Amino acid sequence: MTTDNQLDFTFSDLIAGYVVEHDPQRGSVRLRTSDGRTFTARLSETMSAEFLRNLGDPYLDASAHVPDLLTPGRHVFAYGVFSPPGNDFEVKRLVFLGRRPGEYNFEEPNWWVRQLDELAGFYRRAQFGDGPIDYADYRTTLRLGGDKTDVYVQETDTISRLIYGMASAYMLTGNEDYLDVAERGTGYLRDHMRFVDRDEGVTYWYHGIDVRGDAEHKLFTSEFGDDYDALPAYEQIYALVGPTQTYRVTGDPRIAADIDGTLRLFQRFFRDEHAGGYFSHIDPILLRPDHESLGPNRSRKNWNSIGDHAPAYLINLFLATGEQRHAAMLEETFDLICEHFPQQGSPFVQERFHADWSPDRAWGWQQDRAVVGHNLKIAWNLTRMNAIRPKQAYTELADRLARSMPDLGSDRQRGGWYDVLQRCLVGEENRHRFVWHDRKAWWQQEQAILAYLVLAGHTGDQDFLRHAREAESFYNAFFLDHDEGGVYFNVLASGIPYLLGTERLKGSHSMSMYHAAELCFLAAVYGRLLIRGEPLTLWFRPSPDGFPDRVLRVAPDVLPPGRVKLDRVEVDGRPYAGFDPDAMSVKLPDSTEPLTVQAHLAPARD
Amino acid sequence: MQIDRQMTGEVVVLSLEGELDSRSAPQAQSEIAELVPQDGKIVLDLSGTTYLSSAGLRVMLLTYRQAREAGTRLVLAAVPADVLDVMSATGFLDFFTVSDTVQAGLGVLQR
Numbered sequence: 001m002t003t004d005n006q007l008d009f010t011f012s013d014l015i016a017g018y019v020v021e022h023d024p025q026r027g028s029v030r031l032r033t034s035d036g037r038t039f040t041a042r043l044s045e046t047m048s049a050e051f052l053r054n055l056g057d058p059y060l061d062a063s064a065h066v067p068d069l070l071t072p073g074r075h076v077f078a079y080g081v082f083s084p085p086g087n088d089f090e091v092k093r094l095v096f097l098g099r100r101p102g103e104y105n106f107e108e109p110n111w112w113v114r115q116l117d118e119l120a121g122f123y124r125r126a127q128f129g130d131g132p133i134d135y136a137d138y139r140t141t142l143r144l145g146g147d148k149t150d151v152y153v154q155e156t157d158t159i160s161r162l163i164y165g166m167a168s169a170y171m172l173t174g175n176e177d178y179l180d181v182a183e184r185g186t187g188y189l190r191d192h193m194r195f196v197d198r199d200e201g202v203t204y205w206y207h208g209i210d211v212r213g214d215a216e217h218k219l220f221t222s223e224f225g226d227d228y229d230a231l232p233a234y235e236q237i238y239a240l241v242g243p244t245q246t247y248r249v250t251g252d253p254r255i256a257a258d259i260d261g262t263l264r265l266f267q268r269f270f271r272d273e274h275a276g277g278y279f280s281h282i283d284p285i286l287l288r289p290d291h292e293s294l295g296p297n298r299s300r301k302n303w304n305s306i307g308d309h310a311p312a313y314l315i316n317l318f319l320a321t322g323e324q325r326h327a328a329m330l331e332e333t334f335d336l337i338c339e340h341f342p343q344q345g346s347p348f349v350q351e352r353f354h355a356d357w358s359p360d361r362a363w364g365w366q367q368d369r370a371v372v373g374h375n376l377k378i379a380w381n382l383t384r385m386n387a388i389r390p391k392q393a394y395t396e397l398a399d400r401l402a403r404s405m406p407d408l409g410s411d412r413q414r415g416g417w418y419d420v421l422q423r424c425l426v427g428e429e430n431r432h433r434f435v436w437h438d439r440k441a442w443w444q445q446e447q448a449i450l451a452y453l454v455l456a457g458h459t460g461d462q463d464f465l466r467h468a469r470e471a472e473s474f475y476n477a478f479f480l481d482h483d484e485g486g487v488y489f490n491v492l493a494s495g496i497p498y499l500l501g502t503e504r505l506k507g508s509h510s511m512s513m514y515h516a517a518e519l520c521f522l523a524a525v526y527g528r529l530l531i532r533g534e535p536l537t538l539w540f541r542p543s544p545d546g547f548p549d550r551v552l553r554v555a556p557d558v559l560p561p562g563r564v565k566l567d568r569v570e571v572d573g574r575p576y577a578g579f580d581p582d583a584m585s586v587k588l589p590d591s592t593e594p595l596t597v598q599a600h601l602a603p604a605r606d
Numbered sequence: 607m608q609i610d611r612q613m614t615g616e617v618v619v620l621s622l623e624g625e626l627d628s629r630s631a632p633q634a635q636s637e638i639a640e641l642v643p644q645d646g647k648i649v650l651d652l653s654g655t656t657y658l659s660s661a662g663l664r665v666m667l668l669t670y671r672q673a674r675e676a677g678t679r680l681v682l683a684a685v686p687a688d689v690l691d692v693m694s695a696t697g698f699l700d701f702f703t704v705s706d707t708v709q710a711g712l713g714v715l716q717r
Binding site for chain 1: 627659660697698
């Protein structure tokens with residue numbers, strides 16, 4: 001019998017659990033993990049103890065209160081050292097998530113609003129300092145502390161994501177500086193990153209520009225490895241993220257025109273008229289999805305080209321306009337997801353396809369691998385879609401994914417959600433193997449939090465609420481960079497920040513305030529309006545020529561009908577009566593100047 | 607759009623006369639494709655090109671790609687100012703080597 005792989009050495013690790021009992025005599029606490037396993041932890045004389053804090057908050061020492069805080073049912077993180085023999089665990093750091101059992105600091109009404117305010121302030125200073133906003137100074141790449149590097153590239157998608165974050169920050173805080181960043185950014189995209197093809201009647205967006213020296217060098221096709229020398233759908237999709245959110249606020253008709261031009265691009269060149277859905281890439285010259293130059297991207301469809309329209313811009317566009325053509329496009333994409341994405345042989349969805357919807361399990365890095373966050377994103381957005389056009393298929397798939405994912409894709413020991421796993425088990429395996437590592441990415445935590453919050457809000461299911469709270473706990477305990485600002489890209493499984501390579505950056509091709517801001521915005525919406533029955537105020541700034549028929553739609557998200565109403569409206573600080581509480585819309589007065597509208601939303605009483 | 611082909615030594619000189627827009631682009635693309643040599647040298651003389659639409663821009667890019675794949679060196683010559691503006695503003699000009707005259711273009715290719 002082999003004696004290999006004996007764990008007879010010390011190692012540090014994290015336990016996420018609920019207090020079962022505290023033994024002051026022995027100086028120990030017994031914890032139960034999310035999936036019901038128990039651990040006994042010795043409380044070290046030298047351990048630290050703290051309360052969960054938000055970005056911008058000071059350290060909150062809890063060490064003097066530990067005996068009072070270790071009450072049954074309390075959810076805690078215990079970081080410590082396992083030692084042989086017998087895996088003795090000595091706690092070195094305790095994080096308490098709230099003052100009382102069952103209380104969570106992140107459920108304080110303004111938690112997510114304050115966090116978004118801090119994020120917006122960080123990126124505002126990082127990109128433009130405290131002075132005038134000039135996008136000539138914008139850089140995609142930002143170091144850990146927000147400093148710029150000698151990389152002169154401005155990617156369209158990262159500007160768009162920053163715009164989204166700033167527009168969302170304005171909606172939650174009313175800080176007009178954030179809206180200024182968003183509007184100037186939208187104008188910059190229009191002036192520098194947009195190509196209006198008058199022959200074809202479509203709009204498409206450059207990958208980015210290199211601003212080294214006096215002249216800008218436009219990067220027409222993607223410089224990103226997976227999509228090199230092609231026009232990927234997801235880059236065109238994410239070019240709309242920020243402008244669309246800004247459009248919700250201002251109704252600027254120029255934005256609407258650009259969105260419509262890009263939608264025509266999707267409909268005319270990316271859409272598969274025969275088998276449905278949208279191709280993932282087109283070649284940049286002939287605008288064809290089947291051109292041989294596309295190589296492994298030729299005639300393919302993927303999660304991005306089918307499913308990302310909804311969360312990135314299309315739901316927000318529907319919220320802003322109420323137009324049924326957008327609901328129809330949403331319905332088509334979600335019907336295709338329900339029909340093609342679930343596959344026999346794996347609990348995870350299939351994400352890449354050939355034109356005829358046969359699975360592509362040989363593509364690049366993806367092969368036959370699952371991105372945990374995409375499964376959660378599907379559950380989250382199916383639930384939203386069900387509030388627009390209810391279908392049993394939507395709720396069934398959302399429910400199935402949401403109930404299966406914790407055991408498959410989350411860390412039941414430490415909390416948090418994993419990254420990329422093998423879709424299928426091999427041989428006698430009883431867990432899906434990690435493809436590259438067991439680190440946890442910030443954007444994947446967001447998908448889990450929003451999926452379980454929205455499902456808890458729609459259904460009242462307490463299991464969903466528990467998973468939401470556990471995901472919120474891990475994210476807020478370990479991803480907030482209290483030293484430099486912003487959030488960490490990745491943490492180790494135990495919650496320690498991972499700060500190597502591109503994952504050290506606060507600004508990159510992958511990170512630019514979008515996911516962190518979307519999380520803050522929608523966690524506030526779902527948590528306050530749907531789960532805890534609290535009001536929420538959103539800010540809007542319609543321009544004089546904004547919105548057809550001068551109707552401002554202020555619904556914060558697509559919510560279950562009748563659950564939330566527009567309670568009060570203020571226009572330029574004065575009460576205003578011209579609104580529909582059930583439709584959550586405001587009939588704007590005529591104006592020659594932009595108006596400031598505060599929409600006070602509240603849970604509808606029975 | 608009319609395309610005229612001449613040889614100057616080993617260099618193929620293609621002169622594009624007229625408007626290159628969505629109507630003329632498919633035919634122009636087809637003709638140019640047949641005239642791009644393998645492992646050769648080519649000058650696109652745009653002195654007679656009076657208008658270049660986005661379809662025309664894509665013909666330029668396609669020619670650039672085809673030449674690159676064929677191992678052929680390509681120079682744009684005598685590009686009218688307004689056409690140059692369009693190509694520059696859209697970033698398409700960066701793909702090309704550009705010379706003021708056909709003669710200058712021939713000189714570039716002889717280096």
